[in-house]
Amino acid sequence: MRRRRLLVLAEGRSGDPHFGKTARGVIRYAPQDVVCVLDSQSAATEHEGFPLVRTVAEALRFGPTTALVGVATQGGRFPPAWRALLEECIRAGLDIENGLHEFLTNDAELMGLAAKQGVELRDLRRAPPGLNVPTGENLTHDATSILMVGSDCAIGKMTVALELDRESKSRGVRSEFIPTGQTGIAIAGWGISVDAVVADFIAGAAEQLVLEGVRRGGEVLFVEGQGSLLHPAYSGVTLGLIHGSAPHSYVLCHKADETVVDGDDRYPIPPLSDLVELHERISLLARPAQVRAIALNTRDLDEDGARNAVAEAEAETGLPADDPVRFGAGKLVDALGLTERTGVR
């Protein structure tokens, strides 16, 4: 992916912490690529340090090359109202990067318009050709694979992986962030959206990602997690990713104040200690993996509440816990034994 100057389309969502995942991720972890954010519904003039604009015309003043679709809706469908906005971007000569399941490149009208304007439409979730089942090479490479797992989706598993990667690199560890979803791909510039591949090839895609991380020089791989083992919709992706990335260790991510999956009372989150055991038991016998640390998202708690939540998680699981965004990733990286140049299993 060539270097691009991003107009982040956060239409109607710039204030919504859950649905603006792609927008927030790129703004936080690839700020060098962002020039401004668009949300016609917002009254603000800036968003996390970037100019917040209401129209494409306004955005053009900042010289974007590419408009990034910054929302992720349930199931990945495209809100109809977005079409006009996308057409406007294309007419303004911008490439589009899109992370939804609904592909722009399948849309003859948008493709025609893009061809006429000489711009490119990139579907970040489009599966690459030639996927297949795993070969078993995920068990034979020399790197240490560490997978983020969680009690729910959209609680910050990608963020934890990025924070651990950043902290590890700062210690001289040759680590790589392994992107498995549209936001991770938008941030890292490579990857496969494992939730968008043919179901039989989830594990095969995950294996390919891990091997690509090794080819990129990774000795420690922080694999972005997806979904949750007890998520009623996305658990299949989660388990395929577990077996395909064949982790040596897990980091279990949890939003401290959440008690149900996806905000739905029908799906309670079990105790953290049950989740620890469930992940360890579902590991391949060929690659038994242990949960080595708990990463808490304490965003909606105050400082005292956050420290209490960390202490409670440690008491319940007997594992080191911390919120790597709030308190830094040092304690979790210590828990993973990453004090040397290469990973310690």
Place this chain on the structure above:
Amino acid sequence: MRRRRLLVLAEGRSGDPHFGKTARGVIRYAPQDVVCVLDSQSAATEHEGFPLVRTVAEALRFGPTTALVGVATQGGRFPPAWRALLEECIRAGLDIENGLHEFLTNDAELMGLAAKQGVELRDLRRAPPGLNVPTGENLTHDATSILMVGSDCAIGKMTVALELDRESKSRGVRSEFIPTGQTGIAIAGWGISVDAVVADFIAGAAEQLVLEGVRRGGEVLFVEGQGSLLHPAYSGVTLGLIHGSAPHSYVLCHKADETVVDGDDRYPIPPLSDLVELHERISLLARPAQVRAIALNTRDLDEDGARNAVAEAEAETGLPADDPVRFGAGKLVDALGLTERTGVR
């Protein structure tokens, strides 16, 4: 799917118990649809009571309307040698049903030839349009959902579901077989191949299948299983199917003499009692499900060996066990409590 007269293409595989799954399934459970079997590599003159032919010209004597691709290869790719055979079938005026991941309907040359000959190419694994995540209706219908799970793929989970369905119907139970893979679809004439949908929609597809079974009048639904929770390639499909079909009960299927997954020593099968517990623990808390019986495949054992295997499985798990193909499905249907007109949970 209209009633068709099937030429079963088992090219090079009519003697292979593992890879001829689709051929064997249709021959056993939809014999009324089959007219002959083709395998140019075989010296036999009949296959399970059907004429075995070596050429398409020979097959035409039996008046087929449709050629069914009867093999399932690892990962679902099309063996190149098959192309000539398929072209010959199309030129002979036969429709084609294909259960592999590689779609005939994506092949411009074959599609052109089919159009010229006025025949139809049907990809049984092609996902229907409009799939999405589950709605939660899988928790609110009135039927009893019973999912086949297993220690491995290709050990007879579909067969067990079909045998249980047949036995239940004979007792006056309003049961339905719920097809989730290409062979089940070829047998039942409807269904979705859940291993071929976009990974995020596995559970949503499984929910749709269960609800379709209810619409068809099913009060007890025998859901065809896929893969295995500890299969290194297919476990994601397995877990998505578990959460989407939201079973009230499981039947755990196991091939009595198998100790490793997919014939690969790297992936040992854990003890049956561990698998029982793993399935029960991975159930949604909203729909806790228990393993109610063990279905053993004792095909490769002699009679004494089979009876010993059944006794051992019962001793190990404390659950009723039997081989429904060898000894009849009565004991397993009893174990599920299906003695009344409707299911008992």
